[in-house]
Amino acid sequence: MGKLNIYVKWSYIIVASLLAIVSTVILARTLFYHGYLHKHEEIDKMLPGFIVMYVIFIITLLLPIIGVYGARKEKKWALIVFTVGMILCTLVMLNSERQQLTIRPEIAERVKANYRGFLPLSNASMNDIENLKYIQMELQCCGLDQGYQDWGYNISESCLCLQDSTNPCVEAPKNSSLSHRKHDQPIMIYKEPCLRYLIQLALAAINFVIGIEWGLILIWTLSVVLCIIILCQLRQKEDTPPVVYSAEAKSGNYSILTETADYS
Incomplete structure (x- = not known):
């Protein structure tokens, strides 16, 4: 097993931790809006979207925890689980982006149809x-x-122009219900x-929303790239110094350091 580069390791841990924090915030906001809109008339139509959000961001909350554990303990299986899971989540998010870009031109027509129903x-x-x-x-x-x-x-009366209005204003018709308010000025x-x-x-x-999702995709992609780099480093074998044998290193090839004393 190879030795991890400390900078890559901690960069991955920081990005994965940021990913977990972002997922927690988004999950909390999803829960809040679900609770706020639970009595809305169209909650049944919104429910599939809430379920998708729950699944994605619960997964993207758990995967960074597994990934950080894998990086700290140098566990390949944890890093592989993180990589595969985040790649799948990224593909799901990219498909969601494609769908939103596709239906974007229809948004104007939907808004028109909804509010023209007031008329x-x-x-x-x-x-x-x-x-x-x-x-x-x-x-x-x-x-x-x-x-x-x-x-x-x-x-x-909610149509009345305010003095600090930034939008254009016109004079109200003389025969409207507002004509009785002021007679000295229009x-x-x-x-x-x-x-x-x-x-x-x-x-x-x-x-x-599209911008937020693209930001998430970039963070997810960065975390996957760092995780793959760590896996590649773990697969490398450590370099061991070669053992060199010398022809002179033989048994008996030593000199006597002291001479036998002469006792005669």
């Missing part, structure tokens, strides 16, 4: 109206598809519809 706003449920009002205040927009026109006469409301910002927000969330 016309005059027939929308109270829950949908309150949700839209919150969106308008947070994203500084008005209406969904056609801007303030989606509200008809009764334009929501009433300004947000110009842009919210659907555009909702789509941008959804795509930004997808891009963020």
